[in-house]
Amino acid sequence: xxxxxxxxxxxxxxxxxxxxxxxxxxxxxxxxxxxxxxxxxxxxxxxxxxxxxxxxxxxxxxxxxxxxxxxxxxxxxxxxxxxxxxxxxxxxxxxxxxxxxxxxxxxxxxxxxxxxxxxxxxxxxxxxxxxxxxxxxxxxxxxxxxxxxxxxxxxxxxxxxxxxxxxxxxxxxxxxxxxxxxxxxxxxxxxxxxxxxxxxxxxxxxxxxxxx
Ligand code: AP5
Numbered sequence: 383x384x385x386x387x388x389x390x391x392x393x394x395x396x397x398x399x400x401x402x403x404x405x406x407x408x409x410x411x412x413x414x415x416x417x418x419x420x421x422x423x424x425x426x427x428x429x430x431x432x433x434x435x436x437x438x439x440x441x442x443x444x445x446x447x448x449x450x451x452x453x454x455x456x457x458x459x460x461x462x463x464x465x466x467x468x469x470x471x472x473x474x475x476x477x478x479x480x481x482x483x484x485x486x487x488x489x490x491x492x493x494x495x496x497x498x499x500x501x502x503x504x505x506x507x508x509x510x511x512x513x514x515x516x517x518x519x520x521x522x523x524x525x526x527x528x529x530x531x532x533x534x535x536x537x538x539x540x541x542x543x544x545x546x547x548x549x550x551x552x553x554x555x556x557x558x559x560x561x562x563x564x565x566x567x568x569x570x571x572x573x574x575x576x577x578x579x580x581x582x583x584x585x586x587x588x589x590x591x592x593x594x
Pocket of ligand 1: 390391392393394395396397398399413414415416418435436437439440441442443444447467468469470471475501502504505506514515516517519520540549575576577578579580582
């Protein structure tokens with residue numbers, strides 16, 4: 383059983399790293415942001431409620447996120463563990479998680495704020511396959527078009543500068559206290575998330591496995 387949590391501010395590169403790490407650990411990558419965006423696209427009642435908070439850069443109420451996460455964890459592929467990205471986001475969620483699926487490792491991504499803003503505002507993604515690009519660091523082969531699907535790339539509704547600033551504040555106020563919470567539990571490892579994706583990937587593997 384492997385239960386890993388990736389913690390870090392918006393744009394730190396959690397999603398980028400999680401995709402290959404989940405394959406390596408043979409567990410599913412569970413991103414509460416992705417699950418919520420899926421619900422928004424499906425126009426489910428939960429998605430419509432969540433959308434209002436997400437567009438504004440605010441946290442979605444705990445009970446909605448918990449419901450969507452528990453549904454996902456009940457699927458068979460999560461029986462051997464998970465790589466959790468975007469949950470928990472506050473101490474109440476961390477306490478909740480400790481009740482039903484306590485993590486055994488937590489890795490915190492550390493990175494200067496100026497780099498985060500640049501990464502997020504340049505992010506684009508494919509509405510069909512979810513592939514994530516960056517106009518500067520990971521551009522698609524053809525401008526504005528997904529390499530896999532040929533679909534027109536979009537910008538997330540919460541990646542506008544005004545929402546990004548709120549997300550960063552929310553992170554400092556509500557999520558950053560989790561660093562101390564998990565440090566006290568002896569579960570926390572911090573990594574420098576400033577570097578190329580390959581460099582960060584090596585640091586992440588070293589943090590989890592003791593070697594790159
Ligand atoms: P969520 O989807 O979780 O967003 P986030 O935490 O803000 O994180 P991001 O997806 O912005 O960043 P990331 O660290 O994954 O970076 P990425 O790898 O994409 O949450 C969105 C919203 O959903 C929340 O605001 C909230 O409303 C709601 N929500 C979700 N979970 C919730 C919860 N538990 N409780 C309540 N509400 C919740 O990289 C960013 C960009 O940088 C990309 O373009 C990428 O290509 C590029 N990049 C990545 N790594 C590098 C690198 N090393 N060098 C250069 N460029 C890089």
